[in-house]
Amino acid sequence: MTAAEEDSTASPAAAAAGLSRATRFGAVGWLRWAWRQLTSMRTALILLFLLALASVPGSVLPQEGIDPAAVTQYYQSHPALAPVLNRLSLFSVFAAPWFAAIYILLFASLAGCVLPRTIRLVGSARQRPPRAPSNLARLPATASYTTDLTPGTALQSAAQLLGQRRFRLHTGDGWVSAEKGYLREVGNLLFHLALLALLFSVALGGIFGYKANRLLIVGQGFANTPTDLDVFRPGRLVGPGSLQPFSINLQNFHAQYVASGPEIDQPLSYNAGLNYQTRPGAPVRHYTLRVNHPLVVDGASVYLIGHGYAPVVKVTDGTGTVRWDGPVPFIPVDQSTMTSEGVIKVPDAKPAQLGFAGVFLPSAVNAGGTLESAFPSALNPRLSLIGFSGNLGMNSGQAQSVYQLDTQGLHQLRMVASPLAAGQSMTLPNGLGTVTYLGYQQWISLAITYDPGQLPALVSGFAALAGLILSFLVRRRRVFVRAAAAADGRTEVTLGGLARSDAAGGFEGEFTELAQMLRAQQAGTFGAGPKASQDPPGDAVEAETARAGADRHEVALTGPDGE
């Protein structure tokens, strides 16, 4: 992006012309100025900084798109602050307009700098290096020696050596100029263009992809249709018909935990045995779903992202009718012991609606009078229930969570809350019925994603990496050679070198090597090779002492680096 700066400082005359035009065509002038500013490196640096800074709240504050429950919790604990933060989009930073503004500006800046440079690079593919400057001694790296060859022959052999080393050559009267390292610019542009491609890949996934979640109890199944999914977040151009028509049936689930030692309770493995069909009527296939081993069906992937217990409960109401008989998924509140909580709602119960808040303990032990779970496996499962009767509030029209009981219209039943073992029942007071704990099932939660931008993103990522490495490894450098007849009838050969992008150094070594080879080659033509080096100073090397090193090096560094 220095290219733009180089342009603007290159010619005062051009700048002045631009200025006078700007005064005449105000709007165009301003636009040109704004575009220059936007595509300048300084702006890019500031935008990069803003991008990094703007990402910070996204990692510190809970985010709507990642953990909506945490956002709700934040609202409860900071009732005054939360609405302000929400207005500033700080709960969805990465979807915020100001965040989009930063990255759109950054990518506009990037495009505005990279695209013209790409065109220029294509144009320079057949361009010759510039003429050699008249005074090579002013270049950052210089060397000179004398030889018995004629100036023409000396230049010819210099051009030959540089050509062998794959320098691009341009020869003229008394000089050769050579340039090498165009791949650096190629790598640099590849990196920046790949970043643009990466952004488009992400957008592609957001438009044509979808994300979904499904909780599945062992023995149950579902089809991949919007109505059969718990959560369905389609991209902008995804219709119900674009979903892969597979169906999945959960056969079994096994979780294994460390049973002793310091890591007790830590999970070792999760295995979910699935039967699936790629489309209705297709043969049933089996797959063992594990973490890190998703099931891939027609480009959509199914992931195992959670698991839990679902106590099987039978509720008989006051009239003796069974109103609920089946598993109820409970949510683990403590991953290390899998103590889980959940609710059972029985709106059809007569004479009054019934609700239960329950705690499931997979490995219940008596700890000082209260029961708690000691291990995540179901070694001694117990279900503890608190009963409610009254109005569940399910007819109010408001959406309700299946995992929460709205106790507003309910009153708690007076009963002994003794945890039930499998097969045990509890009689509800006032003839409201009975509740029986029959046993437990396990459930898993699945994430289903389809992202057509995935492969393009991967390719872009690696292209960016390749471009980065290329631009770091290759340096662009120029070597100039001048040969002229000296007073003593011999030929004086002067070399000058300039690394256009050599911020990490290394060009000096190459230049020295080149100069040595050339000198050896040209002196060697006359068989004076061994003698030459012993013959100071006229015949051999006029060793230039390092002059004002640091500032001269800066000259090389400030050359257009093209980053």
Place this chain on the structure above:
Amino acid sequence: MPINTAAADTSNGLLLSAVIIYAIAMLCYAFDFAFAKHRVLAGVHEPTGVAVPELVGASVGVPATIVGGSRPPAGMTAGQAVSRWPSGFWLRLAFALTCVGVAVHVTAIVTRGIAEDRVPWGNMYEFIAAFTCMAVLVFVAASIWYRAYYMGVFVLVPIVFGLGVDLTVLYTPAGSLVPALQSYWIAIHVTAMIVAIGLFIFGAVVTTLYLIADRSQRRVATGKPSWSAGIMRHLPGALILDRLAYRSILFGFPVWTFGVIAGAIWADHAWGRYWGLDPKETWSFITWVVYAMFLHARATAGWRGRRAGWIQLAGFVCLLFNVIGVNLFITGLHSYAGM
């Protein structure tokens, strides 16, 4: 897979030994500064006035011994070259101890891996042990290639401190991996991050010295007193430090980029999305952006030098926060650091 406790105990003992050896080496580097003046810089500055027979008069901005790339420059191979090895008793002892220390450190990590029958970077304790080892390896390599022996004491102070905290506060007994980490991607993603962090640590230490040297040089040049001038006599000029730091970032940045990409692929395998803006992901992105800023600043007139140096240190602060802060203060999908 049961844990081999004998090997795990051996690993603990070896890591403790490595810290002690590093501490002694650190003292030896300090003694070299104190007693063997300027020896630490042997070969770093071009010996002025020495005839270098085969060196064509290449006038270069920086002493040839530093700029010559990974090979010793032409002048060095011919005759009275300054050795690439350290000179002086204390420096030799210090460097030998560093090499022994890093060998013991590597062995400690390998035995930990044998004890657990997996790559030994499954929690914070193992991760810190690994990237501190990488940082010392970077220093050893930089010493041999660029004669950066003068960095010894400055590199080892944070390493000894970090490993000390790791062994005491963060120690985690050998164990197995949670299912989320049971993937061959741990060997790819985490290894890349370890290599990059090692390089970034070295870069940050060198850059800190660069900023001090730069300030000192400017103050001395304008005739103002410089408190650090005494230390600076043992260090090469600001330009050499700046280049050394730049090289480590130039190497580290693509490795970090690769680590982030590998992490994204793994995230896709494990969680069903390659980028989900989990706090760890966000901070690795922030770190990447700040180091990218450093690289751009290095190539922009008016920003290179001190400003770029400060940006690089800001990048390192982001990195440290990502490695330590995110695990300690923020809950996310990467919260299996055993904290």
